[in-house]
Amino acid sequence: MAKTVIQVENLSKQYRLGLVGTGTLQHDLNRWWHKIRGLEDPYLKVTDSNDRSKSGSSEYVWALRDISFKVNEGEVYGIIGKNGAGKSTLLKLLSRVTGPSTGKISIKGRISSLLEVGTAFHPELTGRENVYLNGAIHGMDRREVSQKLDEIINFSGCERYIDTPVKRYSSGMTVRLGFAVAAHLEPDILVIDEVLAVGDAEFQKKCIGKMKDVAGHGRTVLFVSHNMASVKSLCNRGILMQNGRITHENEISEIVSHYLSLNISDNISINQASFDPLHKYPIELKQILVYNTLNKSPAIKTGDPVTVSIDLYNTLGTEASTSIDITLIIKHEDIPVTTLSTRFVDSLSSVNSLTHRIQCQVSNLGLLPGEYTVFVWLGVNGETVNRVESAMKLVVERDQTSWARIQPSISKYGPHVIDQQWQL
Amino acid sequence: METSNSSWDLIIKPQSKWFDLHLRELWKYRDLVYLFVKRDFVTLYKQTILGPAWLIINPLIATLMYTVVFGNIAGLSTDGLPQMLFYMAGTITWEYFSQCLLNTSATFQANANIFGKVYFPRLAIPFSITLSQLLKFALQFLFFMAFWLYFSLNNAEISITWAASLFPLLVLIMAIQALGLGILISALTTKYRDVQNLMTFGVRMAMYATTVVYPLSSMLEGSTKRLFILANPMTPVIETFRFGFLGTGTFSWIHLSYSAASGLILIILGAIVFNRVEKNFMDTV
Numbered sequence: 001m002a003k004t005v006i007q008v009e010n011l012s013k014q015y016r017l018g019l020v021g022t023g024t025l026q027h028d029l030n031r032w033w034h035k036i037r038g039l040e041d042p043y044l045k046v047t048d049s050n051d052r053s054k055s056g057s058s059e060y061v062w063a064l065r066d067i068s069f070k071v072n073e074g075e076v077y078g079i080i081g082k083n084g085a086g087k088s089t090l091l092k093l094l095s096r097v098t099g100p101s102t103g104k105i106s107i108k109g110r111i112s113s114l115l116e117v118g119t120a121f122h123p124e125l126t127g128r129e130n131v132y133l134n135g136a137i138h139g140m141d142r143r144e145v146s147q148k149l150d151e152i153i154n155f156s157g158c159e160r161y162i163d164t165p166v167k168r169y170s171s172g173m174t175v176r177l178g179f180a181v182a183a184h185l186e187p188d189i190l191v192i193d194e195v196l197a198v199g200d201a202e203f204q205k206k207c208i209g210k211m212k213d214v215a216g217h218g219r220t221v222l223f224v225s226h227n228m229a230s231v232k233s234l235c236n237r238g239i240l241m242q243n244g245r246i247t248h249e250n251e252i253s254e255i256v257s258h259y260l261s262l263n264i265s266d267n268i269s270i271n272q273a274s275f276d277p278l279h280k281y282p283i284e285l286k287q288i289l290v291y292n293t294l295n296k297s298p299a300i301k302t303g304d305p306v307t308v309s310i311d312l313y314n315t316l317g318t319e320a321s322t323s324i325d326i327t328l329i330i331k332h333e334d335i336p337v338t339t340l341s342t343r344f345v346d347s348l349s350s351v352n353s354l355t356h357r358i359q360c361q362v363s364n365l366g367l368l369p370g371e372y373t374v375f376v377w378l379g380v381n382g383e384t385v386n387r388v389e390s391a392m393k394l395v396v397e398r399d400q401t402s403w404a405r406i407q408p409s410i411s412k413y414g415p416h417v418i419d420q421q422w423q424l
Numbered sequence: 425m426e427t428s429n430s431s432w433d434l435i436i437k438p439q440s441k442w443f444d445l446h447l448r449e450l451w452k453y454r455d456l457v458y459l460f461v462k463r464d465f466v467t468l469y470k471q472t473i474l475g476p477a478w479l480i481i482n483p484l485i486a487t488l489m490y491t492v493v494f495g496n497i498a499g500l501s502t503d504g505l506p507q508m509l510f511y512m513a514g515t516i517t518w519e520y521f522s523q524c525l526l527n528t529s530a531t532f533q534a535n536a537n538i539f540g541k542v543y544f545p546r547l548a549i550p551f552s553i554t555l556s557q558l559l560k561f562a563l564q565f566l567f568f569m570a571f572w573l574y575f576s577l578n579n580a581e582i583s584i585t586w587a588a589s590l591f592p593l594l595v596l597i598m599a600i601q602a603l604g605l606g607i608l609i610s611a612l613t614t615k616y617r618d619v620q621n622l623m624t625f626g627v628r629m630a631m632y633a634t635t636v637v638y639p640l641s642s643m644l645e646g647s648t649k650r651l652f653i654l655a656n657p658m659t660p661v662i663e664t665f666r667f668g669f670l671g672t673g674t675f676s677w678i679h680l681s682y683s684a685a686s687g688l689i690l691i692i693l694g695a696i697v698f699n700r701v702e703k704n705f706m707d708t709v
């Protein structure tokens with residue numbers, strides 16, 4: 001079995017909200033008074049979980065709560081979650097920028113963290129001097145940097161500027177040089193936070209390649225990102241975090257699909273969506289239904305004739321001549337697959353009754369079995385009335401009869417099947 | 425598979441030992457300290473015309489100012505020494521102490537952005553400050569010796585005494601006093617910024633409580649004023665320095681031991697507090 005190189009046990013981190021200043025001294029004294037009497041820290045008990053959207057009663061929050069996981073040698077481990085889920089706090093604790101409130105992290109081997117590239121670059125120093133300084137900050141000695149200097153400069157592509165002060169560099173060049181140093185660190189464990197979000201496409205590709213290379217040499221990588229495509233292509237296992245806790249730990253593809261389903265609100269039903277009235281426009285979305293045209297059942301399969309039915313409110317109550325446009329973008333794992341839109345046919349419509357129904361007929365549903373999300377946009381007279389990301393979940397079920405011979409997996413064949421007739 | 429506890433290279437826990445300076449780790453990062461010193465030195469005078477000459481111009485101007493204000497206008501005693509030499513001896517030693525103190529006490533705030541992104545032994549910063557200031561002091565000391573030679577050739581009444589051999593000890597005492605007090609204050613400023621505001625004029629006031637612009641001998645033996653000035657651990661250092669290199673000044677082993685002892689206490693206290701704070705300071709700074 002593989003060797004565990006990082007072991008995190010019951011790790012928690014507490015932060016104090018609001019201003020640090022007034023009352024700090026009072027809390028410190030109270031804490032100290034509890035401590036000398038041998039009592040527990042009074043502020044470690046009363047805390048809310050970290051949900052930024054809800055206002056809590058306590059001044060203290062848990063940015064991380066009882067996190068435990070293990071990472072084995074040579075794994076590329078992904079950490080994903082929404083903003084404020086505690087990913088960055090976890091990375092800070094792992095890279096010893098700040099200490100935990102409770103719990104323990106055990107690490108085997110040299111660990112290097114990249115929460116930012118080009119940390120401590122001094123604007124007045126030349127590129128070369130900064131390479132040495134940055135290398136030293138990340139724990140390399142001068143001899144090591146000297147050995148790799150040519151390689152680093154080469155990788156960064158900044159040869160011409162290497163003896164120019166960094167303040168004259170473009171921001172892209174600074175990042176390139178920073179990453180070049182980082183890429184040549186060669187620690188046993190590398191912790192990376194979304195640094196790939198910068199630089200041009202060519203350089204990003206280079207970085208991903210370098211990281212794969214690092215992982216390929218038996219070294220361990222912890223990777224935090226919002227970019228699901230790069231997480232999926234790099235990592236093999238990972239955790240999903242929500243409000244300071246780990247909700248899932250699994251193979252990376254599982255984790256990514258969990259993450260994507262997070263964006264859909266919990267009370268959503270399959271193949272239909274209802275919308276709360278906005279009370280802002282005379283015409284608004286009411287509901288969308290997707291069903292099999294033949295038997296009116298919401299269970300739809302690949303190749304079925306399908307009806308998409310869209311109900312609108314007409315709060316005017318009277319006949320109104322308006323141009324209504326509706327666009328539904330069907331996505332799989334955040335990537336658009338296909339689109340249904342009135343804009344393709346340039347249709348004008350007039351709304352007459354209290355509720356108005358628009359229907360779209362799809363004669364042959366060309367989507368492989370799986371889960372899709374639908375982005376909805378409604379425009380009246382060219383103006384956006386409503387746009388809802390992930391308004392509904394579209395589930396295409398497996399058809400036992402027509403797909404009997406192969407496993408129709410989306411990751412293998414792509415989500416889209418076009419109407420096809422074979423002469424055999 | 426269970427790994428035994430001893431096989432981990434690093435264990436991160438909330439509590440750290442009461443007194444753990446990570447000195448071994450600091451030694452591993454000695455190249456970083458060297459590069460910080462180099463950075464401080466190289467960047468200080470980039471894009472200046474006079475460059476490192478400023479290192480000499482600064483104390484020279486201060487010396488001239490003191491000579492005019494305190495020597496000529498106020499007419500303070502200089503123990504019969506040439507005023508220029510007297511003030512310069514005080515200025516360069518005080519300058520070393522105060523610059524070390526001011527810069528190390530700003531450690532956490534000045535480097536918050538680096539500390540927030542990467543781990544290295546936090547003590548590397550105050551150490552590198554003490555060392556780069558030491559380099560400056562060495563240059564200023566050479567300049568002082570050049571002056572000394574000039575005055576000596578012009579038959580001024582100055583002489584080097586045996587106490588000059590205590591010079592390395594004096595530098596060490598100053599360094600640990602400034603470093604100890606500096607890291608103590610830097611640890612306090614992470615939470616309570618008030619201390620930082622006190623620093624600038626506190627250091628200036630402390631200068632007048634030290635024998636920089638007047639000799640200790642101008643205070644009456646046994647007077648409260650004299651005791652107060654002597655309670656300042658920098659006073660014996662400057663007095664010994666003058667006694668060693670200029671031949672007059674108040675020298676006493678008791679005073680000097682008091683200085684060294686307070687330096688030791690400061691550095692131990694500073695290290696304890698710094699050690700407590702360095703782990704979590706990012707949350708409050």
